[in-house]
Amino acid sequence: MVPTDRRYSKAHEWILVEGDVATVGITHYAQDQLGDIVYVELPEVNAELVKDEVMGTIESVKAVSEIFAPISGQILEVNQRLEGAPETVNSDPSGAGWYCKMTIAKAEELEQLLDAAAYEQLI
Amino acid sequence: MSETPAKRTPLHDRHIAHGARMVSFAGWDMPVQYSGLIDEHMAVRKRAGLFDVSHMGEARVRGSQACEFLQYLTCNNVATLKIGRAHYTGLMTPSGCFHDDLLIYRLDENEFLLVLNAANVGKDLAWMHDHLHRFDAELTDESEAWALLALQGPEAVAILEPIAADRVADLGYYMFTRTLVAGVDTLVSRTGYTGEDGFEFYLPADGAGKVWDALIERGTGHGLVPAGLGARDTLRLEAKMALYGNDIDDTTTALEADLGWIVKFKKGDFIGREALVRQKAEGIRRRLIGFEMEGRAIARHGYDACVDGRKAGKVTSGTLAPYLDKRIGLAYLPLEFCDVGSTFEVDVRGRAQPARVVKTPFYQRNRS
Numbered sequence: 001m002v003p004t005d006r007r008y009s010k011a012h013e014w015i016l017v018e019g020d021v022a023t024v025g026i027t028h029y030a031q032d033q034l035g036d037i038v039y040v041e042l043p044e045v046n047a048e049l050v051k052d053e054v055m056g057t058i059e060s061v062k063a064v065s066e067i068f069a070p071i072s073g074q075i076l077e078v079n080q081r082l083e084g085a086p087e088t089v090n091s092d093p094s095g096a097g098w099y100c101k102m103t104i105a106k107a108e109e110l111e112q113l114l115d116a117a118a119y120e121q122l123i
Numbered sequence: 124m125s126e127t128p129a130k131r132t133p134l135h136d137r138h139i140a141h142g143a144r145m146v147s148f149a150g151w152d153m154p155v156q157y158s159g160l161i162d163e164h165m166a167v168r169k170r171a172g173l174f175d176v177s178h179m180g181e182a183r184v185r186g187s188q189a190c191e192f193l194q195y196l197t198c199n200n201v202a203t204l205k206i207g208r209a210h211y212t213g214l215m216t217p218s219g220c221f222h223d224d225l226l227i228y229r230l231d232e233n234e235f236l237l238v239l240n241a242a243n244v245g246k247d248l249a250w251m252h253d254h255l256h257r258f259d260a261e262l263t264d265e266s267e268a269w270a271l272l273a274l275q276g277p278e279a280v281a282i283l284e285p286i287a288a289d290r291v292a293d294l295g296y297y298m299f300t301r302t303l304v305a306g307v308d309t310l311v312s313r314t315g316y317t318g319e320d321g322f323e324f325y326l327p328a329d330g331a332g333k334v335w336d337a338l339i340e341r342g343t344g345h346g347l348v349p350a351g352l353g354a355r356d357t358l359r360l361e362a363k364m365a366l367y368g369n370d371i372d373d374t375t376t377a378l379e380a381d382l383g384w385i386v387k388f389k390k391g392d393f394i395g396r397e398a399l400v401r402q403k404a405e406g407i408r409r410r411l412i413g414f415e416m417e418g419r420a421i422a423r424h425g426y427d428a429c430v431d432g433r434k435a436g437k438v439t440s441g442t443l444a445p446y447l448d449k450r451i452g453l454a455y456l457p458l459e460f461c462d463v464g465s466t467f468e469v470d471v472r473g474r475a476q477p478a479r480v481v482k483t484p485f486y487q488r489n490r491s
Contacts (some may be wrong), residue, residue: 011366035144035159036159037421038443057472061160061353061357061443062160062353064421082441114313
């Protein structure tokens with residue numbers, strides 16, 4: 001269930017690195033815990049974020065959850081689709097439900113993230 | 124503080140078997156959702172849902188002055204409540220606010236069943252005991268003895284009728300009867316907290332499993348699903364039913380909460396009457412209103428309501444309303460901003476989001 005092509009934060013985000021771009025999303029486990037997702041607040045494109053800073057929020061019917069920057073970097077692109085179809089995070093959290101793409105300001109921060117096996121242990 | 128383990132209802136194992144996500148609520152381990160909140164919500168509006176609400180408290184009041192005792196402690200008129208009927212009322216503070224909101228069932232001339240919010244049972248009983256000595260009445264906490272199930276939705280009658288010993292289809296709204304359901308002695312009440320037709324079942328804790336299983340079995344062909352506290356909350360909000368601790372509490376009066384219809388001034392003296400009479404004469408300054416968000420943001424309990432950038436009130440409940448597909452909520456606003464159609468903003472995590480006062484209830488079923 002946990003894709004092995006990417007890394008994970010303890011706050012249940014996944015980070016897929018392709019070249020110098022990191023795509024960020026929330027994990028299958030996280031969307032399952034949240035339940036029906038009805039609203040996604042995306043970060044501003046070009047925003048500079050420091051690791052663990054709040055990037056935006058994801059809301060289920062019942063609750064609001066903050067999304068934290070899993071690494072430091074600048075926002076390159078956000079998944080506009082989530083504004084109109086937030087439920088995509090439930091149906092395809094590891095794919096079409098991605099949250100944002102960002103630069104990797106500090107490569108060493110990637111090392112601090114969990115691999116799939118370690119994340120599986122966490123959940 | 125000592126950590127007491129969460130209490131379990133008699134249906135706990137069944138919730139686990141149905142794949143429920145359990146949460147701690149008012150000291151109870153309760154199912155918040157099974158298949159998914161929106162699914163369950165829609166099932167109740169279109170077909171039927173079955174809720175375990177055994178966490179609710181029950182207390183019995185009996186004695187030659189049971190009626191007088193409740194008349195004095197609550198704001199609705201117990202004297203005109205007929206045997207076999209229930210009403211919604213408030214256990215009031217001297218300032219006309221809510222110790223709790225509750226249902227009172229008149230079981231007999233001198234015998235009543237009170238249904239209390241789980242989180243308030245302790246303080247309600249303490250408050251009632253403080254006043255009991257002046258009346259020939261006794262009060263017993265029966266919360267542990269009773270299980271409470273709610274079958275809600277347009278298919279409720281069709282599901283219940285075949286397994287009830289007596290005819291239940293003709294039972295009027297807020298009326299109850301005692302009958303056998305799946306062979307279990309049950310108080311069947313035409314009430315609910317969803318805005319939908321349905322029944323609530325008060326039954327001995329050891330009979331709960333049998334009734335639950337029978338309803339699930341009968342109901343499956345009607346599209347019945349088990350439904351959790353999550354859907355219960357969104358359903359009650361669409362129907363604009365107040366939630367204690369969110370929309371009403373011991374700082375909000377019955378008049379401010381738009382619950383003037385449960386305050387019967389002419390019935391005689393009761394705790395809180397003087398304050399409510401005064402407030403009625405002077406006029407309220409704020410009122411609980413229903414609103415819709417104009418954008419996609421969702422207002423939540425505790426967010427500030429603002430007018431012209433200045434804080435004017437508080438959101439008490441807010442959600443995405445699954446059936447209406449709107450973002451709705453309740454808020455206390457100063458009276459001058461309470462008219463239907465007037466606009467204000469909700470401070471959603473630092474961003475002002477436009478909202479508009481609307482007519483309530485947000486959702487009302489068609490009654491044929």
